[in-house]
Amino acid sequence: MANVLLRPDWYLPESTATDRAVYLNRRQILRTLGLGTLGLATLGAGCGTSNGGAPGADSTRAAARSNPRPSGPLDTIPADAPREGYPAPRVTEGFAPPGRPLSDRLTASSYNNFYEFKNQGDLKDVWPLTADYDPFPWTVEVRGEVERPLRLDVADLIRTLGLEERVYRLRCVEAWSLTVPWTGFPLRKLVERCRPTSNARFIRFVSADRPEQMPGLANSPWYPWPYYEALRMDEAMNDLAFVATGMYGEPLPKQNGSPLRLAIPWKYGYKGPKAVVLMEFTRDRPPAFWNDLQPDEYSWLSNVNPHVPHPRWSQATERFLLSDTEGERVPTLLFNGYAEQVGALYPDEPLG
Ligand SMILES: Nc1nc2c(c(=O)[nH]1)N[C@H]1C(S)=C(S)[C@@H](COP(=O)(O)O)O[C@H]1N2
Numbered sequence: 001m002a003n004v005l006l007r008p009d010w011y012l013p014e015s016t017a018t019d020r021a022v023y024l025n026r027r028q029i030l031r032t033l034g035l036g037t038l039g040l041a042t043l044g045a046g047c048g049t050s051n052g053g054a055p056g057a058d059s060t061r062a063a064a065r066s067n068p069r070p071s072g073p074l075d076t077i078p079a080d081a082p083r084e085g086y087p088a089p090r091v092t093e094g095f096a097p098p099g100r101p102l103s104d105r106l107t108a109s110s111y112n113n114f115y116e117f118k119n120q121g122d123l124k125d126v127w128p129l130t131a132d133y134d135p136f137p138w139t140v141e142v143r144g145e146v147e148r149p150l151r152l153d154v155a156d157l158i159r160t161l162g163l164e165e166r167v168y169r170l171r172c173v174e175a176w177s178l179t180v181p182w183t184g185f186p187l188r189k190l191v192e193r194c195r196p197t198s199n200a201r202f203i204r205f206v207s208a209d210r211p212e213q214m215p216g217l218a219n220s221p222w223y224p225w226p227y228y229e230a231l232r233m234d235e236a237m238n239d240l241a242f243v244a245t246g247m248y249g250e251p252l253p254k255q256n257g258s259p260l261r262l263a264i265p266w267k268y269g270y271k272g273p274k275a276v277v278l279m280e281f282t283r284d285r286p287p288a289f290w291n292d293l294q295p296d297e298y299s300w301l302s303n304v305n306p307h308v309p310h311p312r313w314s315q316a317t318e319r320f321l322l323s324d325t326e327g328e329r330v331p332t333l334l335f336n337g338y339a340e341q342v343g344a345l346y347p348d349e350p351l352g
């Protein structure tokens with residue numbers, strides 16, 4: 001997101017900041033008392049605590065803290081990430097080709113937005129801060145309007161749903177863009193696995209909340225962590241909506257959202273949450289992180305649209321990052337170039 005969002009003065013919900021500080025403090029106290037994660041379970045501090053929060057995990061975390069700084073942006077692919085199925089066959093049928101070359105792999109993995117890790121400031125070099133993040137094994141919790149609640153293991157999902165590669169444009173609301181070959185599976189396949197009831201009209205997604213492994217959580221305590229996003233059911237079922245477990249023919253580097261993240265190519269990048277731990281099917285429209293923070297600047301739908309300026313900058317053009325972070329200015333396309341696939345979902349989208 002833009003630098004302005006980093007000023008702690010533009011938005012600082014007192015209650016959130018306080019809760020967070022109290023929570024972090026309590027963790028500190030619990031650790032000192034030797035109560036570890038057993039005590040944490042009673043704090044109810046968010047969905048993320050259910051992931052990797054088994055008793056005994058603390059010793060692993062303590063060991064992980066001494067992890068050396070990664071040597072480069074691809075050194076952050078977790079050593080225990082499943083590798084079966086990579087590189088996956090590229091699928092091109094059914095959606096618009098990107099119409100421009102792939103971004104350089106190092107650029108796509110060294111110019112990132114992942115606020116759970118970042119330092120203070122408008123810094124995109126997130127990868128050096130991911131040393132302590134240890135995603136695998138990973139479970140996605142499924143609940144809400146489903147036949148029965150589930151816990152899905154990511155390695156199992158990869159094995160049973162299969163992998164394919166799709167080259168998509170990625171457009172950040174900050175007016176820069178990439179072209180990325182994602183590896184993963186259609187979100188629709190995952191939704192079908194979840195067996196939603198006929199009451200399900202939306203899906204809420206929540207990202208991991210691991211303060212011991214994600215330094216950005218403590219660096220930016222004024223944000224309402226953990227990160228949360230949502231889609232309408234018809235959006236989630238569109239063939240373009242994709243769950244990425246890898247990119248450039250290998251598992252995802254940590255800074256790109258390991259072990260799995262969404263790629264919703266017709267929407268601004270923040271509609272694709274990284275490191276997802278929870279999918280909840282709902283009747284009512286769930287809230288979304290940036291939309292809650294600044295509704296005038298980040299709409300709930302957030303479709304890429306050159307005709308709808310951000311209040312503080314134009315969205316008519318974007319800086320396409322090919323092989324360095326300077327980038328060439330190119331026109332932004334309606335629905336990021338995917339109007340043919342998704343235009344019918346949005347009769348109210350401004351077209352000029
Ligand atoms: N959990 C989480 N997901 C996130 C973000 C984040 O800060 N936290 N940033 C979003 C934004 S603003 C963008 S542009 C994309 C960036 O994805 P990339 O770094 O893999 O290019 O991730 C999105 N998903």
Ligand SMILES: [Mo]
Pocket residue numbers: 001113171172173174268269270
């Ligand atoms: Mo973004």
